[in-house]
Amino acid sequence: MKKRKVSFKQVFKEIISTVVLALIIALLIIKFIGSTTIVDGISMEPTLKTNDFILVNRIGFLLGDLEPGDIIQFHSPNNKKKDFIKRVIAVEGDTVEIKNNRVFVNGNELVENYTMTKGITGYKDEKHWEIGKDEVFVLGDNRDYSNDSRTFGPIKKDSIVGIAFLRIYPFKEIKKF
Template sequence: MNNTKKVKSEFFEWIIMIIVAIVLALIIRYFILSSTLVNGSSMEPTLKTNDRLLVNRISFMIDDLEYGDIVEFHNPNNEKEDFIKRVIATEGDTVEIKNNIVYVNNQPLNENYTSTENGFTTFGAESYWEIEKDEVFVLGDNRPNSNDSRAFGPIKKDSIVGIAFFRFYPFSKIGLLK
């Protein structure tokens, strides 16, 4: 009889541990950390199609986004689709594109991470933006092939899923993103 109680006790301990593990995994997945798959060439040469990234879902809620952060956000034209782009400007900044050079607050950006050998367009006549409160301006690193803030304007911070910070696949390129 004592042996039966011991088996039941161990069984319930295992069930509780499994439930706790599942709850912790869900909390981490939906509130702290997630993974994402890069789809498309808009962030080349930095990121390529099928790269797998870890995304920190809470750090930008605590600290402000920084210039150069690579963020995952909901497509402003389709909430079910997420994009990955680089933060170029934050609230209070101005962005202007002249002769394929990006200026933030009238200063040209030093962008050694871009792919602009074919030039890029500003998606229409407007090439000047003022970034409002709770907004950021994002661009893909592969400017000729990126659907970004040039097309849909600055994005709201509340559309941001998180900051991509670590590539874990392909294994040959594993490491922190800069």
């Protein structure tokens, strides 16, 4: 058998084409299927902290309904260039009420083991929202320090970027949501 000699130029060309193809595939996945984001702020503590690096599924919510408890990334209602990360509390057809510093959905008090505080401290006014078609109601887990649906009302589904499904950094806190 005769050994075939491979030139450095051929190897280099093969490596470059493989890297370019991998980058194109990665960009397509990030653009259409999933993306990454870095948490900025304390509104989702203790679940998510500043500088947590999370993966967001960009098509999952398009294929199925969002559910209360899902953590989503969405465009701010006041600044489309800024994204927020919050927890879905209620979906289309639900009623949300805040009474006596407690959150109620469809008349039932939410049992939340993920919040920073029990209830919403310092929230004296009673509030009531009807969640309309293609809307969700979102709250931060750190209720005392969250700009959420209490301020801007329910959000439209078309402003949702995706559902957070995995924290990948810090490495010691990798977690699937």
